[in-house]
Amino acid sequence: xxxxxxxxxxxxxxxxxxxxxxxxxxxxxxxxxxxxxxxxxxxxxxxxxxxxxxxxxxxxxxxxxxxxxxxxxxxxxxxxxxxxxxxxxxxxxxxxxxxxxxxxxxxxxxxxxxxxxxxxxxxxxxxxxxxxxxxxxxxxxxx
Amino acid sequence: xxxxxxxxxxxxxxxxxxxxxxxxxxxxxxxxxxxxxxxxxxxxxxxxxxxxxxxxxxxxxxxxxxxxxxxxxxxxxxxx
Numbered sequence: 001x002x003x004x005x006x007x008x009x010x011x012x013x014x015x016x017x018x019x020x021x022x023x024x025x026x027x028x029x030x031x032x033x034x035x036x037x038x039x040x041x042x043x044x045x046x047x048x049x050x051x052x053x054x055x056x057x058x059x060x061x062x063x064x065x066x067x068x069x070x071x072x073x074x075x076x077x078x079x080x081x082x083x084x085x086x087x088x089x090x091x092x093x094x095x096x097x098x099x100x101x102x103x104x105x106x107x108x109x110x111x112x113x114x115x116x117x118x119x120x121x122x123x124x125x126x127x128x129x130x131x132x133x134x135x136x137x138x139x140x141x142x143x
Numbered sequence: 144x145x146x147x148x149x150x151x152x153x154x155x156x157x158x159x160x161x162x163x164x165x166x167x168x169x170x171x172x173x174x175x176x177x178x179x180x181x182x183x184x185x186x187x188x189x190x191x192x193x194x195x196x197x198x199x200x201x202x203x204x205x206x207x208x209x210x211x212x213x214x215x216x217x218x219x220x221x222x223x
Contacts, residue, residue: 047152049150049196049215051199052196052215053222055199077222089222112221112222112223113221113222114220114221116220116222117196117215117217117220118220118221118223119150119152119153119154119218119220119222120221120222122151131153131154131218131221132221133219133220133221134153134154134188134192134219134221136220
């Protein structure tokens with residue numbers, strides 16, 4: 001897995017998966033959408049603990065290769081500020097047949113979302129902003 | 144005394160207003176380091192909200208720290 005601070009080139013990523021023994025390439029793209037939990041989002045910022053995120057991502061890809069009979073898998077995550085419609089993450093999996101590639105691709109993105117130390121800050125139309133999954137966990141100070 | 148390096152990300156980076164620092168300390172665990180820093184920066188997050196990584200691996204709050212370890216407090220992740 002790679003963490004990049006420049007736009008993802010999905011054409012090049014797809015090309016990099018080319019393999020004559022593969023009968024299928026399944027890809028997933030995560031896009032920046034305009035609404036989260038009822039609030040209108042105008043931009044997003046991703047921040048990562050890059051070295052650890054890449055390590056965790058490699059572990060996930062290695063697990064996927066053990067669990068599923070796939071040929072190859074790759075993941076790239078964007079960091080920095082992204083506008084609506086921007087590509088935040090790309091996952092690609094090749095295999096002989098499509099079924100296993102769909103399963104492995106879903107497994108990889110699910111695990112990345114759970115484990116990779118990557119954070120998302122949303123900027124809202126109303127001027128507010130917040131770290132996703134974190135604002136609700138902040139406690140009021142007791143002293 | 145040992146040197147412990149800390150890197151901050153996301154909400155804790157904003158609250159500490161720095162990306163990293165090194166401290167000289169006698170304490171033995173990541174939990175104790177976090178408590179010192181929470182006091183210093185008035186972090187809005189508690190250890191129950193966070194995980195700890197030591198030298199780029201998820202670890203336990205009570206693992207014993209060694210000289211020059213790198214600690215990161217991991218707030219709930221939101222990649223993808």
